[in-house]
Amino acid sequence: MRIASFLRAYGMERPFALFWGQEDAAGRLTAAISRIDGDVTVCASPHTQREELWAFLQAVGFHSVLCPAQAAPQKALHALHPVQRCAVMRLERPIVPQQGAFGELCPSPELREVYALLRAAGEPLPGLPSWLPDVSHRVRHGAACVWALREGTALTSCAMAVAQTEREALLGGVAVLPEKRGHGRGSYVAAALCQFLAMQGRCVYLLRREGEHELFYRRIGFAPYGGPVLMITG
Numbered sequence: 001m002r003i004a005s006f007l008r009a010y011g012m013e014r015p016f017a018l019f020w021g022q023e024d025a026a027g028r029l030t031a032a033i034s035r036i037d038g039d040v041t042v043c044a045s046p047h048t049q050r051e052e053l054w055a056f057l058q059a060v061g062f063h064s065v066l067c068p069a070q071a072a073p074q075k076a077l078h079a080l081h082p083v084q085r086c087a088v089m090r091l092e093r094p095i096v097p098q099q100g101a102f103g104e105l106c107p108s109p110e111l112r113e114v115y116a117l118l119r120a121a122g123e124p125l126p127g128l129p130s131w132l133p134d135v136s137h138r139v140r141h142g143a144a145c146v147w148a149l150r151e152g153t154a155l156t157s158c159a160m161a162v163a164q165t166e167r168e169a170l171l172g173g174v175a176v177l178p179e180k181r182g183h184g185r186g187s188y189v190a191a192a193l194c195q196f197l198a199m200q201g202r203c204v205y206l207l208r209r210e211g212e213h214e215l216f217y218r219r220i221g222f223a224p225y226g227g228p229v230l231m232i233t234g
Contacts, residue, residue: 001170001205002041002066003034005163009143010036018060022053031071038063038234044071065232066207072230081232084209089217090225091171091204094195097188097220103151105192109158111136114146117155121175138163146173147193149185157185159193161204169197171206191220 003019010017022031024047031053032043040062042053054073057065069085114135115128125131138144143165148158157180160173171194176186194204206217207229214224 001165001168002163003032003043004165004168005138005143005170006034006036006041008165009138009141020056022049022056024049033057035060035062040065040067042067042071044068046070062234064234065230067230067232069228069230072232081234084231084233086207086229086231087210087214087224088226088229089206089208089214089222091194091198091221092223093221094191094198095219095221096191096195097184102185102188103149103156105189106148106150106155107145107196109146109148109150109155111139111146113155114148114158117148117158117177118173118175120177122178123173123175145193147189147196149189151180156180157189159186159190161193161197164197164202167202169202169204171204187216187220194220 006017007019012019016037018035020033021029022033024030028047030045031048033053033056034041038061040057042065044053044067048071050071050073053071072083111132112128115125115131118125135144135146139146144163145161146158147160148155150156157176158173159171161169162172163170171190174186174190197204205225206222208214208217210228
């Protein structure tokens with residue numbers, strides 16, 4: 001889904017957005033690969049030739065690789081690269097918490113304000129000159145969307161579909177200002193966005209670090225799904 005979303009946003013004519021496929025001897029696709037500014041996503045099948053895949057990635061270079069655990073070479077992987085294990089969850093039924101005394105939901109907030117909120121919440125982001133045109137481009141092309149909660153003149157929380165196609169979406173970018181945490185703002189915005197995506201016919205997924213935030217996402221309708229995913233940095 002991430003790869004399909006990148007194709008939707010960038011096409012195949014931009015030098016920073018590259019796409020490849022791995023085939024078996026019969027010409028059947030066994031893996032799909034994208035690299036966007038050095039960040040690689042791998043969609044693998046049970047028949048992916050792991051050693052060939054990783055020899056290729058080492059040759060072309062990467063900043064990070066997101067892939068199913070089954071697609072990662074096991075021998076010496078952890079010695080060569082830092083690895084973060086992530087769990088996949090899928091939305092079973094959207095549960096929107098009671099709003100409480102919050103402000104206004106904004107389906108199309110100003111992205112500079114969203115960036116400032118994410119930075120204030122401690123999210124690791126590139127500089128605004130890199131982040132803003134990329135996210136703006138993906139939103140304009142229907143490959144991402146952003147919702148936020150505005151209270152008075154400021155955004156206090158947000159959630160994003162960081163990748164989406166006509167049938168699927170990947171939830172991310174859930175953030176709340178530190179001084180506003182603990183009152184349900186994050187779960188309210190994230191669940192409202194998920195409800196919107198589900199009503200459009202999309203199946204919603206998320207990735208979370210293993211051991212973190214499982215209860216938060218269960219409360220808004222997510223359940224564990226599939227095997228672990230690895231984030232490998234170069």
